[in-house]
Amino acid sequence: MPRVSQDHLAARRRQILDGARVCFTRYGYEGATVRRLEEATGLSRGAIFHHFRDKESLFLALAEDDARRMADVVAEQGLVQVMRDLLSNTGEHPADWLGTRLEVSRRLRTDPEFRARWAQRSEQLTTATRRRLLWQREAGNLRDDVGIDVLTSYLELVLEGLVSHLAMGLPADDLEPVLDVVEESVRRHRGRTTSAADERRAGENEEQNIPDAR
CATH class of the missing domain: 1.10.10.60 (Homeodomain-like)
Incomplete structure (x- = not known):
């Protein structure tokens, strides 16, 4: 064979x-x-x-795979970008990890055995978030009056709140400005700064003002 x-x-x-x-x-x-x-x-x-081995092992492997992919996004762009990705793919075309994340959240609340097994596999997203925040602090971009662990927990709580919001089917069209506030809240401010919303609008305006090359 x-x-x-x-x-x-x-x-x-x-x-x-x-x-x-x-x-x-x-x-x-x-x-x-x-x-x-x-x-x-x-x-x-x-x-x-x-x-x-069984259905639960399959689901855990899937949840771990999605957490790994989310951690890759965190490493490059931060946890708030993961939240933006979830928002940009709601409705008929959800982000491919949203369904898994919703089911993980539900089972964490209702299944102690699953909670214990998931705890052994869920550290990679937290680790990636902490490393990203440390890198941002070393680069001088992160507020320095709050500990890294506190900021990590804060962002993870916002993520869970967003997932719960989406799970209840509540409107998500107006949440981008909320994520702008979240992103702004962890930044280090040096006098007058440009907000995340301002940067996004500037990028959109710049694209609109590109002259026609024809």
């Missing part, structure tokens, strides 16, 4: 995670039956659970 390459195994695992993400987002954890997982992934239950 020929050996299966690591590339093939990785591709199959990715296929399962991508299909499971759609299934969990659409039906929730409880509603994501094995039959629905089979339909979403295009694979048999044997193939799915060859890679993941």
Whole structure:
């Protein structure tokens, strides 16, 4: 029997995670039956659970995968950008990690066993946020009158509040200015500064004022 390459195994695992993400987002954890997982992934239950021990292990792997991707965004642009990404993809086309994040939040409140297992896997987003804030402080861009741990907890609480807001189906069209305030609140101010909202508007105006090259 020929050996299966690591590339093939990785591709199959990715296929399962991508299909499971759609299934969990659409039906929730409880509603994501094995039959629905089979339909979403295009694979048999044997193939799915060859890679993941059970449904909870699959969901944890998916949540960890999404947290890793969110941490990559944090490392490059900060946690507020993750929140902006969630907002920009609400409605009919949610960010592909929003559904997972909503389900994680729900299960953390209702399932102590899941909470214990998730606690072992959820540090990467916190670590990425803390590192980003440290880098910003060293660059002189971050307020220095509040500790890094406090700022990290503050931003994580805002993220959870945003997720709860979206989970309740409340309007999200006017939340961009709120995130501008959040971003501004952690910045170091040197006299008169340009706000996040001003910078975004300036960028939009600059694009509009680019002369036609024709």
